[in-house]
Structure formats: structure tokens, C-alpha cells
Amino acid sequence: MSNKKVILITGASSGMGKISAQDLIKAGHIVYCVARSVDKMQDLAQLGGHVMKMDVTNEADIESVVAKVMAEQGRIDVLWNNAGYGLYGPVEELSMEQVQAQFEVNVYGVARLTKAVLPHMRAKKAGLIINTTSMGGKIYTPLGAWYHASKHAMEGYSDCLRLEVAEFGIKVVVLEPGMIATGFNQGVNDNFSHASKNGPYKRLVNAYLRAMEKGMDGGSNPSVISNTILKIIDAKNPKTRYLVGQNGKLLVYMRRILGDKAFDRILMSQFK
Numbered sequence: 001m002s003n004k005k006v007i008l009i010t011g012a013s014s015g016m017g018k019i020s021a022q023d024l025i026k027a028g029h030i031v032y033c034v035a036r037s038v039d040k041m042q043d044l045a046q047l048g049g050h051v052m053k054m055d056v057t058n059e060a061d062i063e064s065v066v067a068k069v070m071a072e073q074g075r076i077d078v079l080w081n082n083a084g085y086g087l088y089g090p091v092e093e094l095s096m097e098q099v100q101a102q103f104e105v106n107v108y109g110v111a112r113l114t115k116a117v118l119p120h121m122r123a124k125k126a127g128l129i130i131n132t133t134s135m136g137g138k139i140y141t142p143l144g145a146w147y148h149a150s151k152h153a154m155e156g157y158s159d160c161l162r163l164e165v166a167e168f169g170i171k172v173v174v175l176e177p178g179m180i181a182t183g184f185n186q187g188v189n190d191n192f193s194h195a196s197k198n199g200p201y202k203r204l205v206n207a208y209l210r211a212m213e214k215g216m217d218g219g220s221n222p223s224v225i226s227n228t229i230l231k232i233i234d235a236k237n238p239k240t241r242y243l244v245g246q247n248g249k250l251l252v253y254m255r256r257i258l259g260d261k262a263f264d265r266i267l268m269s270q271f272k
Contacts, residue, residue, distance in 0.1 A: 005233060006073045008032045008065070010056055010113065011083030011132075012049075013040035015182035016225040020080075023226040024233075025049045032069050035083070056083050056109025066116045078233055079117045080130040081110040086147040088208075089192060090201040099146050106150035107157070118165065127170040130232060131158045135178045135248040139255045141267060143201075143208055162240060173232050174241045178248025179219035207271040220245040 007024055011017040013035035021033045025047045033044045034054035045051040052068065054061040069076055087094065087102040110131060121127030136144065137151035155174065162172035196205045224244050232238045243249055255263050 003234070004028055004030060005077040006030045006032070006069065006075055007078040007080065007233070008034065008069060008076055008117070009080045009082055010034050010054065010109075012044065012051075013037045016177065016180055016222045017080075017082045018044065019222040020082075020226040020229045021049060022047060023223075023230060027230060029233075030073060032065070034065055056113060057104045059112060062113050062116050066113075066120070070120060075124055076117050076120055076127065078128045078130065079114065079121075080132070080229065081113060082130075082132045083109060084132060084150075086136075086144070088143050088147060089196050090143060090199075090205065091145045093196055093199060093201065094146065102146045102150055103153075106147075107153050110154065111157070114161070118170070121170050122165075122168045125169040127165075127168075128233065128238070129161070129165075129170065129172045130175055130229070131172070132175045132177065133158070135176050135243060135245070135252055137174075137176060138243075138252045139263075142204060142271065159240075171238060172240070173238050175225070175228065175232070176241060176243040176248060176252075177225060178243070178245030178251070180222055180225060180245045181219035182222055204271060211270055 007029050009017055009021050009024075009031065012021045012033035017035070018033075018041070021031055021044050025031045025044065030050070031044075032050045032052065033041050034052050035041060036053065036055050038051055038053045041049070041051040050072075052065050054065045056062070066076070084106045085102075087098055089098075114129060117127075117129075121129075131154055133154045134151045136148050137155040140148045158172055158174045165172065192205060192209060196202070197209070199205075228242050228244050232242065243252060254266065258266070
């Protein structure tokens with residue numbers, strides 16, 4: 001293909017990262033797929049993807065991956081910062097080690113990799129950086145303080161970065177998924193400790209878990225993310241934000257027009 005791009009994707013071992021990587025490879029792009037578990041990406045390698053181990057909290061991993069892409073391709077056209085996870089639980093009960101780990105992956109990991117890639121994009125005077133935040137970067141839910149804080153942080157980070165790098169021909173886009181059927185809910189469910197389910201916040205914790213279990217298989221098909229990523233990459237002048245997936249636009253709109261207390265009441269009515 002004449003418009004073949006060199007794309008680096010984090011969090012490519014599962015969920016929307018893996019599915020999007022598959023579709024980008026099939027579309028003819030040169031795709032570097034990175035995650036902590038190489039074994040889970042062998043199907044991407046068989047499709048023609050370049051699979052490498054990378055932990056976004058590890059500086060040596062990041063330097064090695066970026067150096068390899070540059071040595072083999074001479075450029076990185078698109079960086080999609082997609083790796084992340086959701087830490088949920090009562091603020092009082094989560095340890096600061098857990099909180100720090102959440103930010104190490106969801107915020108500082110993005111910053112580390114972006115800093116490593118930017119000099120190469122500046123040299124080419126071109127590039128596209130896509131940061132996955134969430135509708136959770138615009139709204140909030142009980143028990144998700146640190147996950148939402150990390151995604152709100154990425155919203156602000158991305159806006160500032162967009163202004164700073166524009167003069168170098170680099171674009172920054174925020175991808176804000178709503179509910180996507182990727183197993184995220186199961187991951188959140190697994191975060192809750194036995195102590196939380198039986199501690200001072202047990203009423204809210206167990207009501208939340210019941211609500212999560214009802215929606216465990218819910219959400220939009222991950223193809224909505226893949227289609228959006230393809231659209232962003234192909235666009236000459238992409239939008240600054242793409243809010244896609246089940247309930248995303250609805251909840252963000254409600255948050256904006258209702259105000260805090262009304263939105264609080266609607267949220268908490270789901271966790272009785």
C-alpha cells in the first residue's frame with residue numbers, strides 16, 4: 001500500500017489493542033506490537049506483525065524497542081499508547097503501592113514512551129500520537145478514584161502535548177472508549193480484595209460488584225475501536241478526540257448538563 005505507516009502499539013496482547021493490531025496488519029501497515037507477554041501475541045506475529053516484549057514501566061525495555069524500530073524502519077509514524085488497566089476499590093483501603101502502580105502504567109508509562117519517540121518524530125517533522133484515555137477521563141464512578149484520576153490526568157497531558165508538538169508537524173489524538181467488551185469488567189472485579197467485600201465499605205463494594213457482574217459481557221464490540229483507529233490513522237486532519245463505544249457519549253453528555261449532584265444521584269442509584 002502506498003500509505004503504509006510504521007505503527008507502534010502498546011498493550012497489544014489482548015482486548016482492543018490486539019484486535020486493532022490485527023486489522024492494521026491486514027490493512028498493510030508495518031505494526032510493532034508490544035506488551036509484557038510475548039506468548040499472547042504469537043498470532044500477531046503469524047499475521048506479519050513485529051512482536052516484542054515491553055513493560056511500559058521499564059526504561060530499558062522502552063529504549064530497546066524504540067531503537068529496534070528505528071534501526072529496522074528508520075521512522076515511527078504512529079505511536080498508540082494503549083496499555084493500561086483499572087484499579088478499583090475504596091480510597092481508604094487501597095495501598096499507596098497500588099496507587100503508584102496504577103500511575104506508573106496509565107500515566108508515567110505513556111510519558112516514558114512518548115519522550116523516547118518524540119525526538120524521532122521531530123526529526124521527520126511528522127507523526128501521530130494516540131493516547132487511550134476513557135470516557136472515565138470525563139466522568140467518574142464510586143470506587144474508581146485512582147483509575148479515573150489517571151485517565152483525567154491523561155486528558156490534560158494530551159491537551160498540553162498537542163499544543164507543544166504542533167509546530168513540528170506532530171498530531172496528538174485522544175481515544176476515549178466507552179464500554180467495550182474486552183474483559184475490562186472482569187479485571188476490575190478481580191481487583192477487589194476479600195477485605196473490601198467485608199470491610200466498612202462492604203455495602204457499596206458488593207452492590208458495585210453485583211452491577212459489574214450483570215454487565216460482565218456488555219459493551220460494544222472491540223471492532224468499534226479498531227475502525228476508529230483506522231479512521232484516525234487515515235485522516236489528513238484527525239479530530240482531537242474520539243469518544244466511541246457503548247454509553248460513552250450518553251454518560252459524558254449527562255455529566256456535562258446535569259451537574260454534580262444530579263449525576264451523583266443517578267450513579268448511586270445503580271449501586272443499591
